[in-house]
Amino acid sequence: MPTGTHPPLLRGASQPLADQLAERYAQRIRERLLLPGARLPSVRECARQHGVSPHTVVAAYDQLQAAGLLEARRQRGFFVRESRPATSARSPRPAGAVPRQAPMDATALIRGMFEADAARSPGLGTLPADWLDPALLQSALRRLGDGDGLQVSYGDPSGDARLRDALSHRLADLGIHASPAQILTTNGATHALDLLIRTQLQPGDAVLVDDPGWAIMFARLTQAGMRLLPVPRGANGPDLDVLAALAAQHAPRAYLTVSVLHNPTGHSLNLAGAHKLLRLADELDFHIVEDDSYGFLAPEHLPRLAALDGLRRVTYVSGFSKVLTPAWRVGYLAAAPEKLTALTDIKLLDGLTSSPVLERAVALCMEQGRLRRHAQRLRERLAQGRQRVAALAARQGFAWAAPPDGLFGWLDVGVDSERLAQPLLDAGWLTAPGALFSATRAPGSLMRVNMATSQDPAFWRALRTAVDELRGRAAAA
Template identity: 55%
Template sequence: MLMKAAAQSLTEQLASHFAERIRSRLLAGGARLPSVRQCAQQHQVSASTVVAAYDRLLALGLVEARKNRGFYVRETTPAQDVLARAATHSGANEGPPRRPIDATALMRGMFQGDSDKPQPGMGVLPPDWLENSFMPAAVRRVAAGTADFSRRYGDPAGDPGLRQSLSKKLAGLHVHAGPEQIITTVGATHALDIASRTLLRAGDYVMVEEPGWAVEFARLEAMGMRILPVPRHADGPDLEVMARYCEAHSPKLFVSVSVLHNPTGFSLTPGSAHRVLTLANAHNFYILEDDTYSHLAPEHATRLCVLDGLQRTLYASGFSKILAPGWRVGFLAAPLALVERLTDTKLLATLTTPALLEKALAWCIDQGQLRRHSERVRERLDQARARSTKLVLAAGCRFASEPAGLFGWVDTGVDTDALAQRMLDEGYMLAPGALFHANRQPSSLMRINFANAQDAAFWKVFTRVRAGAS
């Protein structure tokens, strides 16, 4: 809320409000600011106050005016970002500098945690869902044993015991990968990064499903890759689009979330999987299969690497979603011929991975603790999904895909970029649909986390704010 009696003028307060969101990337490059009329109504100030505030943002180089279209957040270089911060803050009051990189608004919000309210835009389970006693016990058990492993770097591919446990666990999903085909990583994102850096060079074409994980687009762009967005349907990727890309661009890699796709919840069908693999063999590209949500999915779900036998596929997964976001243990299963190259890439980036956590995780897997914990979470998620679905429909929204897994793909009927900004003022973070496209574009869709969308109070605020935005 803007305060008339504050030391700063209303114009200064409003400019600072938007400037901070732009610097923290909660307003991403290319995002449109509210119209002058909308902003004036929302903040209960005059149109001239809004115009003056926007002029200040223009002078700071944070936004740009587009004729007859409004004001948009500028894409800034690292040097420009530093200059903008220097121009709007005194050095004495500045906190740690934020990384001036092109990341999504969604991910910035996930790490800031400014509100204690349930956040439907978050990508993780609520902390109380992840509470358990077996993880601390596993760490204590490992730490109390021999500490020799902590005084050495250990196996470059990762703890041998964990790789053995992972091999047995994957066999339960019909993924046949020996311990020698598995490399441990610092989370699933690190696994995806190792595979990309090993198989690709700057300028290569990469096919990625769209809508898709916002960070994957940003990560590949930062590496200098040329992204080819492939529409994702209920049964799998659009094969006609993939075939055209193959003929025109000879892509090196296809990145896919086969099971419980983020954000739609779709899962691949066997027929579609077979056709994708046929295309990969015909056009000589690898498939990087991201199975981050495997612990929330049925074991019989179709996975490309099962049908392919890890010949042209690489399989990435991790445990942060089911155990704890801060316990960064992931892995990559790959064709044996690629393992040495992938390990070299890992060595160059991190040297090794934390043996203590890896040994503790192996114990959790071998003792059945992880399996039982996953079953409890799935049961709780099923109940949350049912409640959240009722609230979504009661709020006048509809699902763009059948509710499944952790995420729901919801059509709100209004521009969710604008809606997300207004909901931030209410203390809630949304995940607008524009974040899930390679080229940011207006969208009426948003992704919700079923576990965090059960709060009727949120939907009451959402309904009120959406009515004002329509």
């Protein structure tokens, strides 16, 4: 019998089992529940999941390969093709609901997060809604409605002047001296990073990136024609010896990195590592883009590269979605004055300006220290959450690859975490396997765990069960 929550194939129907199985996967591909590069279950695993023979699975996979939807990679398995025909196959959806597919790339992970129940999403990339402060946002909007500087025109292309002034003070608290004229607001931190890619880099340029790192940035750089140079990132931060060797060999234009509360490891650079990295940037002539998206969840005393460098080689990027609300796409960058004209021009071409209403509302949240106090409460609650999650993980025999900090922990589950994703999703848990954060999509035993959404002991029991079942099947093979 099939296992998990997969709806059964219809035995005795006019459509052969292999055709039904092929159509089931073809439908998932068409609906983009399986995206290019996603790995399908092995023949034996797929046969077990659907209660059919391996011969049936082979026949189904053959059909998908013939249709141009699937490719076989030697000694790795079956994967959705990177480019698929515009038209695809054939028959109507088989009876029964299509089950959700575990995230196999960044887009699928984000899509799953939009649909997910935060209480059952240990792989979530943000704080759950009930940790945020809607009253803070409502108060800011009411003040705007009462006439506190409500902007009804396009606004300044550089961003709301009141927000840029507040940001200049915020950066000064971090040791980063940037006047309001050196700050450009954007539609979230991701938009800021995109503007930098488009103004500072050219197709074919080599770019250093953290590995593990942010999968969305890997995808953006690749789509823009950049060559990725992965720098291993572990419990002690980026491997600067590897970075130096890569930079000496490939002459990269830039290094995109997270210095504080790195996603996914939670690691922060120490002062010695930050100084060494900046020396390498000078010696080997590359620029640094410092993504501080989780900076509000970190102590202000942690070193920022932009503070040590004075915004000479470093461009600083951050935003507010992690502490205010993901629905308000307000981000910003701080850069050397000579970079601002090109960045502002591209922002204008993208969408004229960013939202002056939301930016003014964020400025109001920052005034009188209200956002600072909210962030402090979040840090205290996360510290308690990390203690609870660490105890739950230890109780089930799991260890961390790096000490958890901030929102994330980098957990070692001892088996291929990508192979755990689907059975855990079938049990109701959305996870973030380590391959999602690898520049080369290398499989491994690590997964990102959200400290705010993984405090249910039921998840840790489900994880322990899934790991033991996977090991048991491997031993019996």
